[in-house]
Amino acid sequence: MPRSRRRLRARVGELSVDQYDELAFGPHYDHLELVSDFADDEAREDAWFANREEILAEEPAGSRPWAWWQYESGLKDSFEKPRPSGHEAEVWLRKQRLLTPFEERELDTRDRMIRDQAGNTLSPESEARYRASAALPTVKTSNAADLNPGGAS
Numbered sequence: 001m002p003r004s005r006r007r008l009r010a011r012v013g014e015l016s017v018d019q020y021d022e023l024a025f026g027p028h029y030d031h032l033e034l035v036s037d038f039a040d041d042e043a044r045e046d047a048w049f050a051n052r053e054e055i056l057a058e059e060p061a062g063s064r065p066w067a068w069w070q071y072e073s074g075l076k077d078s079f080e081k082p083r084p085s086g087h088e089a090e091v092w093l094r095k096q097r098l099l100t101p102f103e104e105r106e107l108d109t110r111d112r113m114i115r116d117q118a119g120n121t122l123s124p125e126s127e128a129r130y131r132a133s134a135a136l137p138t139v140k141t142s143n144a145a146d147l148n149p150g151g152a153s
Helices: 005-012 017-025 041-057 066-071 086-095 101-117 124-133
Strands: 028-030 033-035
Touching: 017 028, 017 041, 017 066, 041 066
Parallel strands: none
Antiparallel strands: 028 033
């Protein structure tokens, strides 16, 4: 059932810094006890959906905050199977086709810069083979300059 952000915001109110941090990073431990700054999981979930756009906007490309993984990914955090993080999260998001076009461009630019700094520039054909071997979707571009930011052919 779709959620009305306006109604949720009115019911949830403004987030405290601790509540924001909990949505971004998850509940914290205090003397070996798991502590939440929300009354219960339902209140935390409502706060997430009321504030998700603002919290997502603060995340770097290829990552998601704790609450997104908890309430939207279909993966539940547990000690047996923790949610992906770092590069593993980026790969998972790519495979699920959940990266935005902006994130795709940001991550592709970052990857090209890393390869260029290492003196390891791939041709567009090699890039396509690399993506295929990694089972990652290909980003389509209509501008050859996008594939070769240095301008050299």
